[in-house]
Amino acid sequence: MKNKWLLREKGQEEDLKSHLLNVRQINIEESKSFLNPTKADLISPYLLKDMEKVVNRINTAKYKSQLICIYGDYDVDGISSVSILLKTFNFLGINSIFYIPKRIEEGYGINTQAIDTIKKMGADLIITVDCGITSVDEIEYAKTIDLDVIVTDHHECKEILPDAIGIINPKQDECEYPYKHLCGAGIALKIAQALIEDNDSALFDELIEIACIATIADIVELSGENRVIVKNGLLSLKKTINIGLKALMEVSGINSSNINSSNIAFILAPRINSTGRMGTPELGVSLIIEDDFEEAVIMARKIEELNRERQTVELKIFEEAVALIEQKSKNNKILIASSKNWHSGVIGIVASKLTEKYNKPTFVIAIEDENIGKGSARSIDGFNLFENLLKLDECLIKFGGHNQAAGITIHEDRIAEFELMINEIAEEILNKNHFQRIIEIDSKLKLKDINSNTLKILNELEPFGIGNRKPLFCLTNYKLSNYKYIGKMKKHFKSEINDDIEIIGFNKHELINNIDLNFPVDFVFELEINSFNNKDKIQLLLRDLRSSYNYSEALKIMHDYILKFKALTLAKNQLTKTDKDKKINFDEMLCLYGKKLLIVNTCESYFSLIERLHFYNIKPTVDFENSINDYTIILSPIIDNLDLSRYNNIVIYQSDSFLSSINIESQNIKVLSITDKIIHTKDIVPSRETFISLYKVIMNKLNIKFYIFETCEYFRISELSFFVILEVFKELRIIDFELNCSDGSVSVKTINKLIGKKNLDETKTIKSLDFINLYDK
Structure with a gap:
C-alpha cells in the first residue's frame, strides 16, 4: 500500500517558524517557553506521590550509614537512571552500589535470586529505577528478609501495586503530578532534584545531560517537562564536564558543539544500549560515572566494538524474521516471529x-532455556499494546510496557495460541486504514529555501521526538542527477544537488527501484547537517519518494496560452454578493460532490493546484475541451465561452478583481479561500536583465536542454515568462526550440547570434500580450 501524503500548507503571510509552531498547535504566548525552556520550568518533585517518604528514607540511610542498592534495567533508560542516582548519592556522601540483571540469564525486572545476592552484599535498602511497578511478589519476598524497597518506575501500573516503602510513578492512582510522561531517568532526576535542591549546580547539569540521553532513547513524549530536560540537557552536553560522555562522543565521531537529538537517538544511545543488549550493562554505568579520561576512552572503544557486534547480530535476526513473516504471516494484522536461534538482547530493535x-x-x-520465550513488541497508532496484553494475561508468564512498546515472557508451546488470540483482538480494532502509513509533511520547500536560515529555525525547535516530531519537508517535480547506490550491499541511495547539499536515503533501494529516475520526482525528507572530515553539508534525509505529476498536458496548455492567447478577456457582469460569501478551504473542496471546475488565474496557482491534488492521488483534467475527470482545472478562461452546465460545482481561487468581473447564475459557485492574483502583463513579461541572462546561457552552447521548472526557479520567473522569452528569441530568429512535455523540458537549438540592440517591446509576442491589461479595467 502506498504511503498517503498529507501537506500542512503554509499561509501566504506566514513565515516558516510560525507555520511550524502552528502545526504543533503552539500559540504566540506558549512559543517562548516552548522554544526556550529553562531549568526554572522544572516542576517541583514534591508533587510526585510518596516523594517526601522516599527522601526521608534515603536521608535515614545516610544518617545511619546504611547501604543502598540501586536496581536498574539494562537499557539506556535503566543504565542512565542508575548513573544519576549513583552520582547523586556519591555527591551527598551516601553509601551506594548498583545491580543490573543479566538480560539473558535473569531477564527484565526484579527477581528473588537478585534480591538474595543484594542482601548478601550488605544492602539495607533497594531503590528500583525503570522497573519494579509490577514486581508485587518479589518485593513481598524482600520484606521477609528485612530489605526495604523503594520503587521508582514510569511503566503502566496494574491494578495491584507492590507494598513498598514508597512508589514514585506519575501514572499511579492518586498521583497529582501534572506531567505523566517522564522516563525512568526523568524520575531519577526528580529524586536528585529533591535531594540536591540546587538546579543550577554543576552536578545537576551533569545529571540533566544523562536524563536527556535516556529521555530521547526511551522514545517518550518530548513535550512539557521532558522538553525542559532534553533542551537543557542538549545545551549542557555541548560543553559537558562528564568525562565518560566526552570520551564516547569522541570515539563515536560526534562534535559536541553540534550535538542534537538525532546524534543521541542514532549514535550515542545505540552504543550505550549495546552494553545491555550484549550482556555487559555495568560497562555503560561505569563509563558514565568514570572520572579518568584515558580509562573512559578505553571503555568507549569497548562499547564501540560491542555496538558493531550488536549490528551484525541484529541484521541476521532481522533477515530471518522477514523470511518467516513473508512465508507464513505477512497478511496477519499482528505479526509474530520466533526462533530458538535469536539473541534476546537485540529483538527490541528488530521489532x-x-x-x-x-x-x-x-x-x-x-x-x-527451558523453552521460555522472551519477546519484544512494537506497535502502530490505534493498537495499544499494554491494554490488549491485559486481555491475554493468562496466556503469558509476565508482561509490561506502554501503548507502543512492550515486553513479554511466554512458554514456547503457547506462542501459536497467543498469535491466534491477539490477531482475533486486532480484527475487532484494526482496519485497512490503520495500515496505510500517513506521512505528514510540514511544508513544501523550494531549493532556495534549503539553507542555513532554515536549519537555524529547526535548531530552535529541537529537540524532536514524540509530541514534537522532526519536521518533514518535500521538494516537488525535481529531476535527480549525480546519484548512486552506496554501502556494502548497495542498499543506500545518495545524490548530490550541489557542493553544499546532498540527498541520502538509507535502506531505500526497494522504494527507488520502483521509480524511473529519468523523470522528475517528488520526495519527502528531513533536513539536517552532516559533519564529516571537518566539513559541514546540508543533508536531505530521504523518507519517501514518488514520481511527479506528469505535467505534459499542463505545459502544452501553458505554451498555447502564449501562442494562441486563449485567455483574452473576461465578461463584464458582476458576481452576486451571496455567491462571493461561499468561501471554502481546500479540505472542504475535496468533499464536494460530483464534477468540479477549478478556475485559477496565475501560473503559480495553476501548477500549485495540480500538485496539491496530486498529493491526494487525484489526477485532474487540464484540457477543458476533453473534460472527463471529477476535477477540471482551467487557467484564466473566457467565462462566456464555457459550458458550465456539466459541472456540479465551480471553484474559483479567490481574487476580488476576478470575482467582480464575472456573473455566473449558479448556486454551486464556491470560492477557495486562498488569495490568488490576476495575471498582469507586468507579471508575464520578464525584465530585460532576465532576457540577457538567459540569452548568455543559450549562446554558450549550440544545443541546450532546459528543465522548465528548475530553470524557472533558478531565474525566479514563472513558466509563462519562460515561454515568452523563448517565443521572443524564436521571433528574432536567435533560436528554435521543441517542447518535450514528457519530461518537462525544452530542447533549444541556436540559429544566430543577436546583432545590435533590439527593442523587445516591439516584438509581436510582447505587443500581443498588451490586451491582458484588460483585466485591470
Whole structure:
C-alpha cells in the first residue's frame, strides 16, 4: 500500500517558524517557553506521590550509614537512571552500589535470586529505577528478609501495586503530578532534584545531560517537562564536564558543539544500549560515572566494538524474521516471529524495524532455556499494546510496557495460541486504514529555501521526538542527477544537488527501484547537517519518494496560452454578493460532490493546484475541451465561452478583481479561500536583465536542454515568462526550440547570434500580450 501524503500548507503571510509552531498547535504566548525552556520550568518533585517518604528514607540511610542498592534495567533508560542516582548519592556522601540483571540469564525486572545476592552484599535498602511497578511478589519476598524497597518506575501500573516503602510513578492512582510522561531517568532526576535542591549546580547539569540521553532513547513524549530536560540537557552536553560522555562522543565521531537529538537517538544511545543488549550493562554505568579520561576512552572503544557486534547480530535476526513473516504471516494484522536461534538482547530493535517495514504491530520472540520465550513488541497508532496484553494475561508468564512498546515472557508451546488470540483482538480494532502509513509533511520547500536560515529555525525547535516530531519537508517535480547506490550491499541511495547539499536515503533501494529516475520526482525528507572530515553539508534525509505529476498536458496548455492567447478577456457582469460569501478551504473542496471546475488565474496557482491534488492521488483534467475527470482545472478562461452546465460545482481561487468581473447564475459557485492574483502583463513579461541572462546561457552552447521548472526557479520567473522569452528569441530568429512535455523540458537549438540592440517591446509576442491589461479595467 502506498504511503498517503498529507501537506500542512503554509499561509501566504506566514513565515516558516510560525507555520511550524502552528502545526504543533503552539500559540504566540506558549512559543517562548516552548522554544526556550529553562531549568526554572522544572516542576517541583514534591508533587510526585510518596516523594517526601522516599527522601526521608534515603536521608535515614545516610544518617545511619546504611547501604543502598540501586536496581536498574539494562537499557539506556535503566543504565542512565542508575548513573544519576549513583552520582547523586556519591555527591551527598551516601553509601551506594548498583545491580543490573543479566538480560539473558535473569531477564527484565526484579527477581528473588537478585534480591538474595543484594542482601548478601550488605544492602539495607533497594531503590528500583525503570522497573519494579509490577514486581508485587518479589518485593513481598524482600520484606521477609528485612530489605526495604523503594520503587521508582514510569511503566503502566496494574491494578495491584507492590507494598513498598514508597512508589514514585506519575501514572499511579492518586498521583497529582501534572506531567505523566517522564522516563525512568526523568524520575531519577526528580529524586536528585529533591535531594540536591540546587538546579543550577554543576552536578545537576551533569545529571540533566544523562536524563536527556535516556529521555530521547526511551522514545517518550518530548513535550512539557521532558522538553525542559532534553533542551537543557542538549545545551549542557555541548560543553559537558562528564568525562565518560566526552570520551564516547569522541570515539563515536560526534562534535559536541553540534550535538542534537538525532546524534543521541542514532549514535550515542545505540552504543550505550549495546552494553545491555550484549550482556555487559555495568560497562555503560561505569563509563558514565568514570572520572579518568584515558580509562573512559578505553571503555568507549569497548562499547564501540560491542555496538558493531550488536549490528551484525541484529541484521541476521532481522533477515530471518522477514523470511518467516513473508512465508507464513505477512497478511496477519499482528505479526509474530520466533526462533530458538535469536539473541534476546537485540529483538527490541528488530521489532522496531519490522514495524517500520510492514507498518503493523510486531512481536519478536527469542526462545531460550527451558523453552521460555522472551519477546519484544512494537506497535502502530490505534493498537495499544499494554491494554490488549491485559486481555491475554493468562496466556503469558509476565508482561509490561506502554501503548507502543512492550515486553513479554511466554512458554514456547503457547506462542501459536497467543498469535491466534491477539490477531482475533486486532480484527475487532484494526482496519485497512490503520495500515496505510500517513506521512505528514510540514511544508513544501523550494531549493532556495534549503539553507542555513532554515536549519537555524529547526535548531530552535529541537529537540524532536514524540509530541514534537522532526519536521518533514518535500521538494516537488525535481529531476535527480549525480546519484548512486552506496554501502556494502548497495542498499543506500545518495545524490548530490550541489557542493553544499546532498540527498541520502538509507535502506531505500526497494522504494527507488520502483521509480524511473529519468523523470522528475517528488520526495519527502528531513533536513539536517552532516559533519564529516571537518566539513559541514546540508543533508536531505530521504523518507519517501514518488514520481511527479506528469505535467505534459499542463505545459502544452501553458505554451498555447502564449501562442494562441486563449485567455483574452473576461465578461463584464458582476458576481452576486451571496455567491462571493461561499468561501471554502481546500479540505472542504475535496468533499464536494460530483464534477468540479477549478478556475485559477496565475501560473503559480495553476501548477500549485495540480500538485496539491496530486498529493491526494487525484489526477485532474487540464484540457477543458476533453473534460472527463471529477476535477477540471482551467487557467484564466473566457467565462462566456464555457459550458458550465456539466459541472456540479465551480471553484474559483479567490481574487476580488476576478470575482467582480464575472456573473455566473449558479448556486454551486464556491470560492477557495486562498488569495490568488490576476495575471498582469507586468507579471508575464520578464525584465530585460532576465532576457540577457538567459540569452548568455543559450549562446554558450549550440544545443541546450532546459528543465522548465528548475530553470524557472533558478531565474525566479514563472513558466509563462519562460515561454515568452523563448517565443521572443524564436521571433528574432536567435533560436528554435521543441517542447518535450514528457519530461518537462525544452530542447533549444541556436540559429544566430543577436546583432545590435533590439527593442523587445516591439516584438509581436510582447505587443500581443498588451490586451491582458484588460483585466485591470
